[in-house]
Amino acid sequence: MRAVVFAYQEIGYVCLEELIDFGADVICLFTHSDDPGEEIWYRRPVTVAEKHNIPVHTPESLKDPRWAALIADARPDIIFSFYYRKMIPKEILDIPKIGAFNLHGSLLPRFRGRSPVNWVLIAGEKETGLTLHYMLEKPDAGDMVAQKKIDIDFEDNVYTVYMKMAEAARGLMKEVLPQLSEGTFTRRPQTGVSSYFGGRRPEDGIVMWEKDAVSIYNLTRAVTHPYPGAFTYLDGKKLYIWKAFPEDLPRNALPGKVISLVPFTVSTGKGGLRLLSVQLEGEEEMDGETFARLHDMEGKIFGGTA
Structure with missing residues (x-):
């Protein structure tokens, strides 16, 4: 043949x-x-x-x-x-x-x-x-x-x-x-x-915190390494979320707000998203809890644009 x-x-x-x-x-x-x-x-x-x-x-x-x-x-x-x-x-x-x-x-x-x-x-x-x-x-x-x-x-x-x-x-x-x-x-x-479905672009990885935690988790695992990554904004800088996991939590905070430092968890439209590995633009990738400690994340809100 x-x-x-x-x-x-x-x-x-x-x-x-x-x-x-x-x-x-x-x-x-x-x-x-x-x-x-x-x-x-x-x-x-x-x-x-x-x-x-x-x-x-x-x-x-x-x-x-x-x-x-x-x-x-x-x-x-x-x-x-x-x-x-x-x-x-x-x-x-x-x-x-x-x-x-x-x-x-x-x-x-x-x-x-x-x-x-x-x-x-x-x-x-x-x-x-x-x-x-x-x-x-x-x-x-x-x-x-x-x-x-x-x-x-x-x-x-x-x-x-x-x-x-x-x-x-x-x-x-x-x-x-x-x-x-x-x-x-x-x-x-x-x-x-x-x-x-059409092709995907790096900018399609932006996280919409109003969505439920499982949907956001699915996005993060769909575009993690070796792809460009899911991302949000923190004080005008891109924050890449390389690994996360959904948590079944009652909604009691604004979507995108940090609700826990240990474990490092963010509120979503339904449930919470535990951030396991993240990378701020211009920095090295690190585990979520280390990032939260180094960057004083108490009460911070993710979202917006650059």
């Missing part, structure tokens, strides 16, 4: 490894040049490609006709996209005889679009997973060929969920590659309730 692979991030690394272990002839890898402004916390598929002498391409745009020509000349049986960040043009998707497949980070048709691992946590979902599906011009809309579920524990955060998904991706590939190679796979349309 001759394959052209588009891949990035840890899941791209894992899936490319599985393809090679399966014995697929990987013709080339399309990937991304690393962004100097992005924390590279994952293994990169390019290292797998280099180890196995697979040609690597990092085009700024796939719309240049030379890329479709290069892939057509290579005569692939199949194309895979594993967390590749660019849309792949139809003229490329139409080339392979088996098909072009994308691995999406949710249980389609729910959570189509960008940043699904963040959005499922913000929504407080108790499970998510991966879907391998045919690629169409419309993103995340093609027929499905495989899915793998994972559980989300209440203590999970974006990193732990992502690593569960990477492990699930390896298992999914082991199961589906023989079926794809032998032509024994089945395809089924996406049915049921669907949802679509």
